[in-house]
Amino acid sequence: MPLPEFEFHEPATVDEACRMIGELGEKTKILAGGTDLLVNMKKKLLAPEHLVSLDRIQSLAQLDSSNGSLRIGPCVKAAEMAESDVVISDFPALQEGASKLGSPLIRNLATVGGNLVTARPAADFPPSLIAYGATLVLKSNHGERTVPLTEFIQAPGETVLSPDEMLKAIVLEKPSPLSGSAYIKLGVREALEISLLNVAALLTLDESGGTITAARVVMGSVAPTPLLSPSAEKVLLGETPSDVLFLDAGEAAASDSRPIDDFRASAEYKRAMVRELTRRALTLAFDRIQTQ
Amino acid sequence: MKRMICITINGKKYELAVAPNRTLADFLREELLLTGTKKGCDMGECGTCTVIMNGRAVNSCLVLAVQAAGKEITTVEGLETEDGLHPLQEKFIENGAIQCGFCTSGMLLSAKTLLDRNPHPTEKEIRTAISGNLCRCTGYQKIVESIKDVNEGR
Numbered sequence: 001m002p003l004p005e006f007e008f009h010e011p012a013t014v015d016e017a018c019r020m021i022g023e024l025g026e027k028t029k030i031l032a033g034g035t036d037l038l039v040n041m042k043k044k045l046l047a048p049e050h051l052v053s054l055d056r057i058q059s060l061a062q063l064d065s066s067n068g069s070l071r072i073g074p075c076v077k078a079a080e081m082a083e084s085d086v087v088i089s090d091f092p093a094l095q096e097g098a099s100k101l102g103s104p105l106i107r108n109l110a111t112v113g114g115n116l117v118t119a120r121p122a123a124d125f126p127p128s129l130i131a132y133g134a135t136l137v138l139k140s141n142h143g144e145r146t147v148p149l150t151e152f153i154q155a156p157g158e159t160v161l162s163p164d165e166m167l168k169a170i171v172l173e174k175p176s177p178l179s180g181s182a183y184i185k186l187g188v189r190e191a192l193e194i195s196l197l198n199v200a201a202l203l204t205l206d207e208s209g210g211t212i213t214a215a216r217v218v219m220g221s222v223a224p225t226p227l228l229s230p231s232a233e234k235v236l237l238g239e240t241p242s243d244v245l246f247l248d249a250g251e252a253a254a255s256d257s258r259p260i261d262d263f264r265a266s267a268e269y270k271r272a273m274v275r276e277l278t279r280r281a282l283t284l285a286f287d288r289i290q291t292q
Numbered sequence: 293m294k295r296m297i298c299i300t301i302n303g304k305k306y307e308l309a310v311a312p313n314r315t316l317a318d319f320l321r322e323e324l325l326l327t328g329t330k331k332g333c334d335m336g337e338c339g340t341c342t343v344i345m346n347g348r349a350v351n352s353c354l355v356l357a358v359q360a361a362g363k364e365i366t367t368v369e370g371l372e373t374e375d376g377l378h379p380l381q382e383k384f385i386e387n388g389a390i391q392c393g394f395c396t397s398g399m400l401l402s403a404k405t406l407l408d409r410n411p412h413p414t415e416k417e418i419r420t421a422i423s424g425n426l427c428r429c430t431g432y433q434k435i436v437e438s439i440k441d442v443n444e445g446r
């Protein structure tokens with residue numbers, strides 16, 4: 001399947017990239033790892049006239065964990081996320097998402113930024129990033145703005161990015177010491193699998209380790225966009241962790257989910273799996289607090 | 293319009309003009325006639341087009357040749373040295389891990405990047421490392437055993 005013709009641009013800096021996407025106009029696409037964009041171009045779903053590659057801009061491919069937060073360059077690859085010591089130790093749910101995406105070959109190409117901008121309901125990065133409260137830095141010729149990830153993704157394939165804007169960074173605060181998190185992806189096989197559904201969970205306990213002071217449950221593939229469950233949070237906050245509590249939280253998350261019947265599974269099955277995966281993810285998150 | 297690129301393939305430097313919409317897979321096969329790199333799905337799903345780019349195994353059907361400029365590429369043709377076939381190639385042949393052979397180049401290159409980083413992988417690590425490479429013939433067992441044999445120096 002030949003690719004349609006286009007002009008190829010390789011800016012060396014973020015400013016130059018912003019200038020290009022500002023000037024080249026509507027028929028311009030940013031190219032990161034290409035695992036979504038080139039596939040869509042081969043399928044003739046897209047035919048941009050200009051591709052602006054971010055490959056040569058080194059600052060966009062860096063992970064920076066100085067001063068208590070993690071700043072992820074949008075061009076960091078899934079494989080690099082999965083192998084990063086900071087991600088492994090402080091953001092295990094993110095590590096789990098990164099290490100389950102596509103295949104080892106895809107993970108060596110696919111970037112975090114591409115995954116967010118593509119905005120697929122089943123994508124592997126958004127749930128854990130939402131659980132960790134990610135904010136995104138967007139940049140254009142006219143300046144920068146910061147948007148929480150929960151507001152960034154609007155609908156399948158749609159974000160708040162305007163055509164002359166690019167994603168410049170993803171910023172996460174390190175969870176407080178008494179926190180644990182986990183991500184579970186459900187599919188019918190281990191690799192090259194789009195999630196049937198997925199759940200990320202984050203729990204934070206107070207200093208005595210007895211009461212839950214912060215909780216987040218985020219589900220993918222059960223609504224048009226990744227979904228943060230307010231009901232699960234309500235069930236968990238102020239309570240003492242227990243198997244029964246996690247079961248109730250699963251029930252609450254399932255009631256917030258809005259899955260549809262499709263060729264992959266029935267809505268009923270997906271709802272039941274939200275219940276179970278939420279329970280498991282919370283249990284795993286809690287175990288991680290206790291073993292750290 | 294074509295662009296000049298500098299690219300190192302199997303240790304050899306090339307300076308060539310290439311159309312931006314040429315994938316690395318097509319560039320290798322059709323312009324350099326390095327047809328050891330196969331093309332199955334052209335969509336990132338089968339792994340037959342696997343090459344090693346700057347030390348990492350990738351689907352060359354999802355990389356533009358212009359993106360590979362300045363990078364080092366290893367294809368299956370680059371595995372053999374003056375001393376003969378790569379140990380992985382030897383073991384694949386010995387164990388009958390090749391039937392139609394369409395997946396073999398990709399399997400070898402994914403296995404090579406695994407062993408380069410992790411000389412003594414577990415069976416699970418081996419299976420994960422080749423999970424982006426589909427084989428419709430062998431049932432994977434003999435491929436996994438061949439990689440294990442190299443790792444154990446058998």
Ligand SMILES: Cc1cc2nc3c(=O)[nH]c(=O)nc-3n(C[C@H](O)[C@H](O)[C@H](O)COP(=O)(O)OP(=O)(O)OC[C@H]3O[C@@H](n4cnc5c(N)ncnc54)[C@H](O)[C@@H]3O)c2cc1C
Nearest residue numbers: 030032033034035036037102111114115117123124167336
């Ligand atoms: C075989 C296969 C299996 C896959 N499996 C999975 C899977 O299991 N889970 C999963 O979540 N995804 C999967 N994907 C989808 C894809 O790999 C991911 O979404 C990936 O993270 C996309 O990143 P990329 O760098 O390749 O994006 P690209 O294709 O380069 O870009 C994707 C989109 O984002 C835009 N973009 C990229 N970077 C920026 C930026 N910095 N600013 C503004 N816009 C930008 C591009 O213009 C484009 O519209 C799979 C894809 C393939 C081909």
Ligand code: FES
Nearest residue numbers: 332333334339353
């Ligand atoms: S041809 Fe590239 S993955 Fe199938």
Ligand code: FES
Nearest residue numbers: 391395427428429
């Ligand atoms: S030997 Fe035929 S596909 Fe693997």
